[in-house]
Structures are given as C-alpha cells and as structure tokens.
Amino acid sequence: MLPAKSFEIAEALRAEVAEATVFSGLDPRVSFAPWSLTVAEWPLARIVCHNTEQAASAMRVASERNVPVTVCGGREDGWGRNSRRDALVLDLSQMTKVHFNEQQATVEIGSGVTTGILLETLSSDTVLPTTANKNVGVIGAAMGGGYGMLCGSYGLTCDALLSADLVLSNGDLVHVSSDENADLLRALRGGGSGYGVVTSAQFSTHHCAQVLAANITTPLNASFPALLLIQELLDEHPVQLNLLPLFTKMPDESIQLLISFVWNGPEQEGRKVLASFRKLKNTTFQNEGCVPYRETLDDGAIWPWGKYWAIDTRTLSRLTPEIGQVLIEAAEKMPFPGNVLFLHDFHGHALNEPKAGSAFPLRQNHFVLFAAGSWDRNDEPALAHQQRSWIDFVSSKVTPFALPGGYINFLAPEDQMRATEGYGDAASSLKSLKRKYDPQDLLRYATGRLV
Ligand SMILES: Cc1cc2nc3c(=O)[nH]c(=O)nc-3n(C[C@H](O)[C@H](O)[C@H](O)COP(=O)(O)OP(=O)(O)OC[C@H]3O[C@@H](n4cnc5c(N)ncnc54)[C@H](O)[C@@H]3O)c2cc1C
Incomplete structure (x- = not known):
C-alpha cells in the first residue's frame, strides 16, 4: 500500500516548485530504470528539476516535511542510492548543460x-x-x-x-x-x-591532443607475468601511463585478461612501453594508435543496464606475486560469461592533493578492485546464488591483502564501517560537517555515509 505521504509531498511540490514535473503514487514514471535491478526501490515521489531554483525549492519542501531526499545525476549508482522507498527523488539528470x-x-x-x-x-x-x-x-x-x-x-x-x-x-x-x-x-x-x-x-x-591507446588481450595462462609487468611499468611511468586490467569470461567460456592501455606522453616512448607487452605469450593487440582521449572510454557494453548485479570492492596497494596468484585463482573460478574482475590504477599526479585540499583519503599508489556478476529476471535462483558465492569467494581471498576502507563509490550503503575506516582521522571532521549542513539527515542515502 502506498503511503499517503507520496501524494502529500507531490501536492506540495506541485504547489511550491514553479513548472515542476512531479510523479507520485503508482504512476510508473515515479520509478526510473536503475543500473542494477537488485537494489531497485519504488520511491515516494520523483521531481524532475531543470534548474537550481527548482532543486532549491524542492529541497525546502522536503526539509519542511522532514522527507529524506535522494539525488539522481548520471543514474549509474551500483547500489540504488538514487531511489529509496521512503525518499523523494530529486532527479537532476536532465540538467546537461x-x-x-x-x-x-x-x-x-x-x-x-x-x-x-x-x-x-x-x-x-x-x-x-x-x-x-x-x-x-x-x-x-x-x-x-x-x-x-x-x-x-x-x-x-x-x-x-x-x-x-x-x-x-x-x-x-x-x-x-x-x-x-x-x-x-x-x-x-x-x-x-x-x-x-x-x-x-x-x-x-x-x-591533450591525443593519447596512444591499445587494447591488449592475454589468455589466463599468460596473465601472471602480465600483472607483474603492469606494476613494473606503472612504477617506471607513473605520470604518462594508465592501465586498466580486467579479467572476464568470454562467451566461449575462456578467461582472458583485457588490458586498456593509455599513454599520455611522447609517442615514441609510449610505443616502446607498449612493446613490452609483446614479450607475453599469445598476447594480441587491437585498436592500437594515437586517438583523442574520449575514444578510449569504456562505452558500458560490459555493464548493461536493467540486469541484477552482485558487486564488491577491495583496495590493493600493489600487484605483488601473491596478489597476482589470488587474482588469477579468483578469475579461474568465474562462474559465467560476463563476470568481471577489474582494477582501477591510482598513481602519478593523483598522489598530490589539489590546492585548498581534498577529502579523498588515500593519496598513495593503489588499485581499486571491482568484482561483478549479473543475472536476469527469468534466470533460475541458483544462478544468482552462484554469482553471489563467487563475489564472496573473491572478497574472502583478497581481504587479507587489502588496505582498510574502500572506494566509497563502489561500497555498499551498509559498508559504513569500511567507509569510516577509509577516511581515518578525517572521518570525525567530515561527520561534523555533515551534521552542520544536514542536521535533519535528509541526505542519508548519499555516498560516503560514515558511522
Ligand atoms: C557500471 C559502472 C561503472 C563505473 N565506472 C566508474 C569509473 O570508471 N570510475 C569511477 O570512479 N567510478 C565508476 N563508477 C562508480 C560511480 O562513480 C558512482 O556510482 C557514482 O556515484 C555515479 O554517479 P552518477 O551521478 O552516475 O549516479 P547517480 O545514481 O545519479 O548518483 C549516485 C549518488 O551520487 C550522489 N549524487 C549524484 N549526483 C549528485 C549531485 N548533483 N548532488 C548531490 N549528490 C549527487 C547521490 O548520493 C546519488 O544517490 C561506476 C559505477 C558503475 C555502476
């Protein structure tokens, strides 16, 4: 049964927010397709804002009625933080200027x-x-x-x-x-x-006129030296080189390590660095060449919307031989085509805090590991169970090597303890700031919630 609050808040928004588009109750437009169906919740109401004034008025309406608010921008949250059962969705996705x-x-x-x-x-x-x-x-x-x-x-x-x-x-x-x-x-x-x-x-x-880019594919049995080479090259070229290694199970059930290579520096030097990967057995290269940076972006084909997803994350300081073995074991056990295990690299200029500071807590070389598996609505429940078991297996294997905390944009909302550990001593000042600017805790579903 829908709470009367859904209609109440919608009515107030229509009255107080100029030219607002508001959806409430059982109107199917209240909800919007999230990236992951695992976490989809039908919200209390949704207001589509086109400018700052509308967003400010909507926030005032919510505050006066003590209604929690979730914000929807790019809509790509992995944990459904943008749409919660008891909250008003402030939908800013149309503000694309x-x-x-x-x-x-x-x-x-x-x-x-x-x-x-x-x-x-x-x-x-x-x-x-x-x-x-x-x-x-x-x-x-x-x-x-x-x-x-x-x-x-x-x-x-x-x-x-x-x-x-x-x-x-x-x-x-x-x-x-x-x-x-x-x-x-x-x-x-x-x-x-x-x-x-x-x-x-x-x-x-x-x-940045162009970067040297390539997609490198290595079979699982050659991936150990590839992981060590990635660490070695990032140590040597922390500013120019970025590498995104990703294990996945292919439709033919083979497991491959796909490495996105981006070099932002003199081309000849970059070609020499790229050539280091040619020593690896059975390695193939695609899309090799100098291109605008935007052409290197992942188009999301391996992360389709409208599926049920199980995900987890850990942070690793280096790709050591021990961690390499653990990652390969985790990849070997991928249950289905489409499973993904990838690493975001962090190094070079990312180590330097910007002027006026930043709350981002981990200014040391590291990799963020992300494991993901999906299933469809009509799949057998056993399949979802297998995906979840694999994610748990990956996490249990990697945890002994992981740094405290985790990347808050990948952490689950209930992982507040890990988010807090990640901020270390800075957690208490962030909590005071939160209390100062959001005393009613209306934005309680936001990323980086601390205990
Ligand atoms: C498939 C996939 C790929 C990803 N790839 C990367 C990647 O390459 N690098 C990386 O760093 N992260 C990546 N992420 C994580 C991503 O950074 C976070 O999920 C981020 O929160 C998404 O922001 P959004 O605006 O797209 O999402 P939304 O779902 O719109 O928002 C997520 C949450 O962010 C907050 N928020 C968004 N906009 C605003 C705003 N304007 N004001 C206040 N709060 C706001 C709200 O709390 C909201 O609930 C990926 C996630 C997924 C699911």
Whole structure:
C-alpha cells in the first residue's frame, strides 16, 4: 500500500516548485530504470528539476516535511542510492548543460552531465580526468573521487573540481570554492555526497591532443607475468601511463585478461612501453594508435543496464606475486560469461592533493578492485546464488591483502564501517560537517555515509 505521504509531498511540490514535473503514487514514471535491478526501490515521489531554483525549492519542501531526499545525476549508482522507498527523488539528470571557457581552461557543467556527454561536447583535444566509463555522472563520481584513464597525468575527477553551486538540505543555495565555504569544497572533493545537492560545478580542463591507446588481450595462462609487468611499468611511468586490467569470461567460456592501455606522453616512448607487452605469450593487440582521449572510454557494453548485479570492492596497494596468484585463482573460478574482475590504477599526479585540499583519503599508489556478476529476471535462483558465492569467494581471498576502507563509490550503503575506516582521522571532521549542513539527515542515502 502506498503511503499517503507520496501524494502529500507531490501536492506540495506541485504547489511550491514553479513548472515542476512531479510523479507520485503508482504512476510508473515515479520509478526510473536503475543500473542494477537488485537494489531497485519504488520511491515516494520523483521531481524532475531543470534548474537550481527548482532543486532549491524542492529541497525546502522536503526539509519542511522532514522527507529524506535522494539525488539522481548520471543514474549509474551500483547500489540504488538514487531511489529509496521512503525518499523523494530529486532527479537532476536532465540538467546537461556544458559551458566551456577557453581562456580560463575551465568547464561548467550541470548535474546530469555524464563523462560521455562532457567529452563529446568539448573539442576532442580538451580533457579532464574523467571516469573510464562514459555513462557515469561527472559530479556524482567526483564526490567520491573519480578514477579514470588520465589519473596519472591529471589526478582524480575530484581534483579538477574548482567550485560548485550547492543546495543545502534546508533549501539554501551556497557557492562553494577555495574562497567561499572552502570546507565544503574540500568535502565535495572525494568526501561523499551527503553535504548538499550540487546543481552545477566548475572543473579545470587540460589540453591533450591525443593519447596512444591499445587494447591488449592475454589468455589466463599468460596473465601472471602480465600483472607483474603492469606494476613494473606503472612504477617506471607513473605520470604518462594508465592501465586498466580486467579479467572476464568470454562467451566461449575462456578467461582472458583485457588490458586498456593509455599513454599520455611522447609517442615514441609510449610505443616502446607498449612493446613490452609483446614479450607475453599469445598476447594480441587491437585498436592500437594515437586517438583523442574520449575514444578510449569504456562505452558500458560490459555493464548493461536493467540486469541484477552482485558487486564488491577491495583496495590493493600493489600487484605483488601473491596478489597476482589470488587474482588469477579468483578469475579461474568465474562462474559465467560476463563476470568481471577489474582494477582501477591510482598513481602519478593523483598522489598530490589539489590546492585548498581534498577529502579523498588515500593519496598513495593503489588499485581499486571491482568484482561483478549479473543475472536476469527469468534466470533460475541458483544462478544468482552462484554469482553471489563467487563475489564472496573473491572478497574472502583478497581481504587479507587489502588496505582498510574502500572506494566509497563502489561500497555498499551498509559498508559504513569500511567507509569510516577509509577516511581515518578525517572521518570525525567530515561527520561534523555533515551534521552542520544536514542536521535533519535528509541526505542519508548519499555516498560516503560514515558511522
Ligand atoms: C557500471 C559502472 C561503472 C563505473 N565506472 C566508474 C569509473 O570508471 N570510475 C569511477 O570512479 N567510478 C565508476 N563508477 C562508480 C560511480 O562513480 C558512482 O556510482 C557514482 O556515484 C555515479 O554517479 P552518477 O551521478 O552516475 O549516479 P547517480 O545514481 O545519479 O548518483 C549516485 C549518488 O551520487 C550522489 N549524487 C549524484 N549526483 C549528485 C549531485 N548533483 N548532488 C548531490 N549528490 C549527487 C547521490 O548520493 C546519488 O544517490 C561506476 C559505477 C558503475 C555502476
């Protein structure tokens, strides 16, 4: 049965938010297709906002009625944080404006702008360190960090964040920059998304005409030396080189290690680094050449929407021989084609905090491991069980080698203890900031929730 609250809040929003599009009750448009059906919840109501004023008025309506709010930007959350049963969805996915300032080398974007939208709107030689996956919201990713294929050269997405318009939980609008509300700027750079609602944000850009890119495929039986080579090359070239290794089971049931190679530096040197992989047995190369950075993005084909997903994450400091063996054992046990085990690399300029600071906690070389398996609505329950068991197996094997905490954008909402451990001593100041700016805890489903 639907709570009367659904209609109440919708009525108030229609009355108080100019030109609002509001869905409530059993209207199928209340809900929207999430990335993972495992976590899909029918929300209380949904308001589609087209500008900051609407978002601020909607937040005020929610605050006056003490209704929790979830925010939907790029819609790519792995854990359904963007749509919860007792919450109003503030849907900002239509706010997709991109304004580039060439003189200042900055770009101003709306909350619905994804990595793909952003890079396709900018000229092909203007870049920022975006996520590797093009469907992810730029602002959503930045609030947790934002790992991608330019991390060594330019840092995380959050490091490029210069300023933001932020609607606080009481509906007040504040500007956040290194000169105004600098504590909030620091928090928005990797400290989670619970401090307010970002309606637009400014990021610094870089000039990068082309990168040398390639897709390298190595069979499982040659993947051990490949993993060690990845570590060796990243140690030697932390600024120019980015490598995203990904084990997956192919439709013919073979297990392969696919390595995305991106070199942002002198081409001849990059070709020599790429050639190091030719020593590995039975290794093949595809799409090798100099291309604009945006052409290296993952188009999400291996992460289809509308499936049930089981996922987990751990953080590893290095690809040592022991960890290499563990990863290979985990890959060997992949139950189905489409299972994925991948590593986001973190090194080079990502080690340096941006000016005015950042709450992103782990400024040391590391890899973020992400394991995922999916199934469909009509699949046998045993299949879902097998996927979950494999994810548990991976986590149990890797945990003894893992660093405390975990990447908050991949952590489950109930993993608050790990999120808190990850922030270490900074956790208490982030919690005080959260209490100050969201005293009613309306944004309780945000990323980076701490205990
Ligand atoms: C298939 C897949 C691939 C991914 N690839 C990468 C990757 O390459 N690199 C990487 O770093 N991460 C990656 N991620 C993780 C991603 O960064 C997070 O899931 C991120 O939160 C997604 O943001 P979004 O705006 O797309 O999602 P949404 O579902 O729209 O938002 C997720 C949460 O972020 C918060 N949020 C989003 N926008 C705002 C806003 N404007 N104001 C306040 N809060 C907001 C809200 O709490 C919201 O519930 C991936 C996730 C998936 C599922």
